[in-house]
């Protein structure tokens with residue numbers, strides 16, 4: 001898949017608003033520092049989308065530009081089909097966002113903070129406060145001061161603050177930051193349930209594993225450039241896979257496989273067996289051939305399992321390949 005490949009083509013959607021986010025040639029630099037480098041991003045509605053990249057990749061800057069908190073130097077963008085910044089107010093009425101980390105008045109309670117935020121929104125926002133607090137599991141603690149909240153509780157309150165606007169699109173900057181494993185699990189479930197309601201959730205993260213667990217589609221970004229984007233299963237379909245074979249006499253098994261014309265990239269002896277790396281799209285007939293060669297050669301085969309690369313190993317492959325060619 002090329003760097004220009006996208007989740008869905010604009011022709012498919014005809015600019016009718018069925019995309020939650022669309023950017024074309026979006027660019028932003030700070031002096032000589034390029035934070036967003038001609039980004040084309042197409043995020044369909046109704047999915048959890050991960051904007052994934054290391055520190056300084058330009059994730060927060062992209063979110064700030066989308067929300068009109070920072071001006072882009074070049075390019076076009078739209079949110080929920082509304083061009084921004086031209087129709088920013090209409091678009092943002094249906095968007096809830098947390099940038100950097102949720103900020104609240106510490107001396108006020110969670111509920112009072114939401115009341116302050118609701119006062120700046122449409123009248124219905126106030127009537128959604130209790131439901132939003134309940135939705136994120138914060139109703140019991142709603143009348144405690146925010147200064148007494150844990151990081152995870154602040155993140156939950158941040159999502160509740162988004163929900164009082166009944167948003168079609170939520171944009172969450174590093175929602176897993178500062179959360180312990182149980183907190184991450186809850187956040188992941190919350191995001192999935194928001195998507196199940198038909199909302200779109202865009203989250204930025206540097207946690208590859210979390211994105212893989214939480215999101216349907218991803219854009220991998222490095223130094224302001226999108227390296228790859230698309231549905232996670234499609235991206236993974238382009239990765240190599242490893243055939244793990246537990247067998248007797250691993251060294252002799254390795255020689256036997258090496259002497260065939262099998263299209264293996266590498267064959268390593270690992271523990272009590274072999275790890276055979278095969279190219280993307282290798283047919284399962286090849287697995288059967290490996291078993292046949294070994295058994296015919298008098299090797300006992302105890303287990304044979306194809307393992308698809310995780311998004312993390314795929315991400316590392318991509319970045320190291322870029323490093324090689326730089």
Ligand SMILES: Nc1ncnc2c1ncn2[C@@H]1O[C@H](COP(=O)(O)OP(=O)(O)OP(=O)(O)O)[C@@H](O)[C@H]1O
Nearest residue numbers: 030033035053054055056057058059060061062206
């Ligand atoms: N206001 C600013 N002034 C100058 N440079 C900035 C500013 N904001 C961001 N940058 C630079 O732009 C680049 C992208 O920063 P950004 O905060 O968007 O990255 P990020 O992907 O969100 O990183 P992190 O994972 O650390 O949150 C960095 O090199 C950063 O130093």
Ligand SMILES: [Mg+2]
Nearest residue numbers: 059060061100
């Ligand atoms: Mg950031």
